[in-house]
Amino acid sequence: MDHQRPKRILLIVFSGTGNTLLTAEMLRDHFGEKGAAADILQIPPENKAVQLDSYDIIGLGYPVYAFNVPLIFLRFVEGLDLRNRETFIFKTSGEPTTFNRGSSSSLLKLLKRQNCSILGDYHFLMPYNIIFRFPDGLVKQMYLYARRYTALAAVNILRGVPSFISFNLLHRIFSFVFRIQRFGAALNGRFYGIRKKQCTLCLLCLHRCPSKNISLKNNTLKFGFNCQMCMRCSFFCPADAVTIGFLNLWRVNGAFPFEKLAADKKVKDNFISEKTRGFYRIFMPYFRELDRLL
Numbered sequence: 001m002d003h004q005r006p007k008r009i010l011l012i013v014f015s016g017t018g019n020t021l022l023t024a025e026m027l028r029d030h031f032g033e034k035g036a037a038a039d040i041l042q043i044p045p046e047n048k049a050v051q052l053d054s055y056d057i058i059g060l061g062y063p064v065y066a067f068n069v070p071l072i073f074l075r076f077v078e079g080l081d082l083r084n085r086e087t088f089i090f091k092t093s094g095e096p097t098t099f100n101r102g103s104s105s106s107l108l109k110l111l112k113r114q115n116c117s118i119l120g121d122y123h124f125l126m127p128y129n130i131i132f133r134f135p136d137g138l139v140k141q142m143y144l145y146a147r148r149y150t151a152l153a154a155v156n157i158l159r160g161v162p163s164f165i166s167f168n169l170l171h172r173i174f175s176f177v178f179r180i181q182r183f184g185a186a187l188n189g190r191f192y193g194i195r196k197k198q199c200t201l202c203l204l205c206l207h208r209c210p211s212k213n214i215s216l217k218n219n220t221l222k223f224g225f226n227c228q229m230c231m232r233c234s235f236f237c238p239a240d241a242v243t244i245g246f247l248n249l250w251r252v253n254g255a256f257p258f259e260k261l262a263a264d265k266k267v268k269d270n271f272i273s274e275k276t277r278g279f280y281r282i283f284m285p286y287f288r289e290l291d292r293l294l
């Protein structure tokens with residue numbers, strides 16, 4: 001390999017509602033600032049033939065789904081020839097619970113089987129895209145920390161300084177027990193629906209669905225058995241017209257205005273602090289740990 005040329009990094013990413021893609025974009029920009037060149041490949045790719053040969057390092061990014069890797073992403077990575085490659089993992093999730101850590105175990109196993117050297121496993125907290133909408137202050141704080149943490153990750157990865165999240169047998173068991181995507185997503189997906197009075201038939205959901213699970217028949221949108229539970233259809237629906245089956249009470253609608261919040265002086269930077277009490281205190285260990293690292 002020619003060590004004079006800048007390192008090339010491919011970030012292979014699945015992102016339902018943009019959070020993981022955003023962290024990939026942050027990583028790409030930080031790699032660029034450090035003289036490396038990074039590209040992003042979103043799953044599913046537009047072009048089936050994925051060229052890995054010209055890249056030195058492959059990054060694999062995903063959102064945690066029920067303490068696991070999204071199946072659409074795992075299946076794609078299983079199909080890649082990553083033998084002896086330098087790789088790293090990055091993931092986003094809404095909760096700081098350590099049970100999210102075990103989600104990497106299936107990917108790590110796969111990478112070890114292919115004799116990859118694994119440069120790191122990074123976990124960035126980003127807002128929930130399901131269950132409930134985080135307050136603006138927390139969204140802003142997560143975004144600002146992710147920006148700094150991705151900068152550190154990029155430096156570590158380029159220098160070959162490993163950074164791993166530790167997880168134990170209990171975390172693995174938790175991930176195993178919660179492998180409900182296999183049947184849960186397909187089943188729940190069938191119960192997705194459209195509020196006809198609100199729907200403008202803009203077809204954004206149909207065009208954006210990563211598994212082409214939405215079709216139009218007689219001016220009615222239909223959902224098939226191939227839902228990935230990514231929430232893209234309901235999250236981005238401009239009319240909030242898509243309902244999400246049994247999980248409808250957990251529906252979150254509307255993209256997070258990260259940049260706008262970051263620039264808005266009226267929104268506090270430190271929504272979570274040592275003084276925080278109540279539910280939101282659960283996020284403190286994450287921010288405390290990053291304050292130590294950054």
Ligand SMILES: Cc1cc2nc3c(=O)[nH]c(=O)nc-3n(C[C@H](O)[C@H](O)[C@H](O)COP(=O)(O)O)c2cc1C
Nearest residue numbers: 015016017018019020063066067093094095128129
């Ligand atoms: C079906 C589903 C399951 C999820 N499961 C978890 C979970 O187990 N733990 C967690 O912290 N967040 C969970 N989340 C929240 C997402 O991981 C989080 O919002 C993530 O940043 C979304 O990334 P994306 O915008 O790239 O899709 C889940 C989201 C969805 C849609």
